[in-house]
Amino acid sequence: MSSLDAFVDLKPIFVHVGSLKIAVYKFRGRFYAYLDRCPHQGGPSCEGIVIGHVESEILSDGSVKKFMSTEKYNIACPWHGYEYDLTTGISRANPREMLKSYEVVVEGSEVLVEV
Amino acid sequence: MATTTLRQPTKYRNIPGGLDRAVEQADAKRLRDLFIVDIDCHIYEPFSSFAKYLPERWRKEYSDAKILDEAERYREEYNIFNGSVADTIDPAKLKLLKLFYETKEFSPTRAYDFTLGGRIRRSEVRLNHLSGMRPEEIVDTFVNRMRDIGIKRSVIFPNILLSVGNHPDHNYEVAVSNAFTDYMIDEFLGKYPELLTCALVPANSPDKAAELIDRVGSEKGIVGAMITAHRSSLAGEDSWAPVYEAARKKNLPICFHASESNLPPFDRFGNIIPFHSLAFPINLIFQLTSLVTTGMPERYPGLKFVFIEGGVTWIPWIMNRLDTVYQMMRSEAPVLKKMPSEYIKEFYFSSQPLERPLKRSSLEYVFNSFNAETQLMYASDYPHHDFDLPSVIYDLPFLSSEAKKNILGENARKLFRIN
Numbered sequence: 204m205s206s207l208d209a210f211v212d213l214k215p216i217f218v219h220v221g222s223l224k225i226a227v228y229k230f231r232g233r234f235y236a237y238l239d240r241c242p243h244q245g246g247p248s249c250e251g252i253v254i255g256h257v258e259s260e261i262l263s264d265g266s267v268k269k270f271m272s273t274e275k276y277n278i279a280c281p282w283h284g285y286e287y288d289l290t291t292g293i294s295r296a297n298p299r300e301m302l303k304s305y306e307v308v309v310e311g312s313e314v315l316v317e318v
Numbered sequence: 319m320a321t322t323t324l325r326q327p328t329k330y331r332n333i334p335g336g337l338d339r340a341v342e343q344a345d346a347k348r349l350r351d352l353f354i355v356d357i358d359c360h361i362y363e364p365f366s367s368f369a370k371y372l373p374e375r376w377r378k379e380y381s382d383a384k385i386l387d388e389a390e391r392y393r394e395e396y397n398i399f400n401g402s403v404a405d406t407i408d409p410a411k412l413k414l415l416k417l418f419y420e421t422k423e424f425s426p427t428r429a430y431d432f433t434l435g436g437r438i439r440r441s442e443v444r445l446n447h448l449s450g451m452r453p454e455e456i457v458d459t460f461v462n463r464m465r466d467i468g469i470k471r472s473v474i475f476p477n478i479l480l481s482v483g484n485h486p487d488h489n490y491e492v493a494v495s496n497a498f499t500d501y502m503i504d505e506f507l508g509k510y511p512e513l514l515t516c517a518l519v520p521a522n523s524p525d526k527a528a529e530l531i532d533r534v535g536s537e538k539g540i541v542g543a544m545i546t547a548h549r550s551s552l553a554g555e556d557s558w559a560p561v562y563e564a565a566r567k568k569n570l571p572i573c574f575h576a577s578e579s580n581l582p583p584f585d586r587f588g589n590i591i592p593f594h595s596l597a598f599p600i601n602l603i604f605q606l607t608s609l610v611t612t613g614m615p616e617r618y619p620g621l622k623f624v625f626i627e628g629g630v631t632w633i634p635w636i637m638n639r640l641d642t643v644y645q646m647m648r649s650e651a652p653v654l655k656k657m658p659s660e661y662i663k664e665f666y667f668s669s670q671p672l673e674r675p676l677k678r679s680s681l682e683y684v685f686n687s688f689n690a691e692t693q694l695m696y697a698s699d700y701p702h703h704d705f706d707l708p709s710v711i712y713d714l715p716f717l718s719s720e721a722k723k724n725i726l727g728e729n730a731r732k733l734f735r736i737n
Contacts, residue, residue: 243674244707245343250334251439279437281335283704286437297676 207312210234213253213276213289220318225305227316228253230276230289234307236316237292241280242300249302251281253289278302329466335441340467340707347712349468352723354708355730357473358575358626358668358697359460364450365414368494368501376417376493388412392419421478421485430590432703443701453505459701461512468708469698470727471736473514473541474502475626480577483522483549491520495527499534507539514734516544516573521561522551528560535568541734542624547574547601554612562618571622571666571733576601594704598671599628603636606662610640613653615661622733624666627699631673631680634687637662663689666733668697669711669725671704682716691721695730 205216205227215226217239224239226249241248255271262268277286277295286295292302306317330338344350365372392415432438443459444451451459460472476498482491495518506513517534519527531543543565551557553574565572576598578584587593602625609615609623640658644651654661667688675681685694699705711717711725730736 240339244709245339247335247339252436254435254437279434281437281439281441284434284437299676 205314207309207314210314215249215253217249218316220316223318225316225318226278227307227314228278228289233290234309234314235290235292236305236307237278237287238303238305240303241282241285242294242302243280243283243285246280246282248280248285248287249278251279253277254279254286256286256288256295328462331442333441335439337442337463337467343707343709344466344468347468347709349708349712350465352468353727353731354469354696355471355473355727355734355736356464356469356698356700357624357695357730357734358475358670359464359472359700360475360477360702361456361460362444362450363476363478363498363501365418365494366411367450367453368497369410369414371497371500371504372493376413376490388416392416417490418478421481430593432590434703438703440701456506457510457513461510464698464700465512471512471514471730473516473730473734474506475515475544475575476518479518480546480575481548481579482518482520483546483551484579488520488522492523492526494518495520496530499530499540503534503537503539507537511539511737514539514541514736516540516542517570519543519545519561521545521558522549524558524560528564531561531564531568531570535564535570540570541736542571542573543568544573544575545605547576547605547625548579548597552608553605554608554610554614562614562621566618566621569735571624573624573626574602574605576625576627599632602626602628603632606636606665607640610654610658610661611651613651615664616653616655622666624668624695624733626668626697627670628667629671629673630667630669630688630690630694631675631684633662633667634684637687663693666693666695666729668695670697670699670706672706672710679716681714685714685716691717691724692729694725695733696726 205218209216210229212230213228215228218225218227225236226239227234227236237249239247239249253276255273256275256277258270258272258275260268260270276289278289279286287293287302288295292304294300308315308317329341332338389412392412442463444455460474464472479494479498482494485491499515499517502515507515517530517540519530521527534540535543543561545553545561562572578593578597584593584597606625615621637659644654644658673681685691688694696708696711698707708726712722714722717725
């Protein structure tokens, strides 16, 4: 589908297979591919931003420290802001929902998606 | 009068984050075969769009001594508003800009970021309150684009002015309500049958509100009398009588449109989730409860009431709660001839933002509780951040095809007498 060199971490490359539009991401040497369709209302889930996952830590005094991870990233659907784990496609808020994922195979310098 | 031309319609626009997926849904589900009415969508309306309809005192009230100071304060925004740093400072425009900022004090858009840190991107619509939407953008968005996704009629509401009922100067509410309504009539209604609106009614001044309903209530494209729900006065007050009389005379439904506000008690939350979750339905609950418990449906039989942008899951709660308390305290509301819930079942509600409970079947209970098949009307709230496509109704498994057609458009067609 595309050459290895074309990929920049966290920036998707889109491929069309029939009527399907699939986004392929590279992150720290691994590839992830998802259908560009949000399970919420069918929006273009992969056409928005990839953003760090906001986490929290409960401190010793009971207060909460919020911070944005530099290790975990989310795909944010541009229609309503639903966030999906970049590495699994699973919704961060509701693990029962997820983006449809595809296997990515690297053959030499070619990156292929199994549909 | 300015002319507004339609952009060449194009179904797919390949704009990242745009509405192409919605167009695909309309193709796949044949939504364009239905008569879909969107009873709530929004434009962005800076004062410059309707300034010429404002009375002189709102356009010209300003002293020379203040101008330069004020201009400095609003320099960055004034450039956007005016278009050029080099232009001579126009006191009237500066006054409008000041009015805009005064209004924003009562609007939540200053307090919270509804793009959620950039996660939400409305690529097809400009979301700048200050520069707003030009008439041709409004026509393109709400005629062409909505037609692409299956919507045949759009009832348009303002954006910043949703909080107008909170402004302490009631003359201000009268002035902008008249001006905005006149702007909509002149620029859009009548010219575009797809575009409808409600007269924006200054309910804090009931006599002036009645005058406005009387003046514009028969204009083509005016389908209701809109009252912003978040205000200190309540719909059950006797002083609102002129509003109800005028609306009944013109056969216009009263449409309460919810909004958020950073006024108490909602300012207590430092987080957008409780703020957004509570403010909309609670504003509507206040007005609905006041209407029912003061017996307004008995006092103004035939007058219809619509509650917009609160979602639906609160409806059975307030029905049950009022019925329970009424049975204990009936003597406090002797004007009621039946249970509160029976009045509520005759009200109308917009669907958006349709809730997504984890147990999806609970929505069926909610729909049945208030006769959604005849009383619910689809709304998108486009382009706001929590907009709903027609598929949120179309895809509900427990609705018959007749019920879907009713909710998506036939209920609105009947209520608002849409051709």
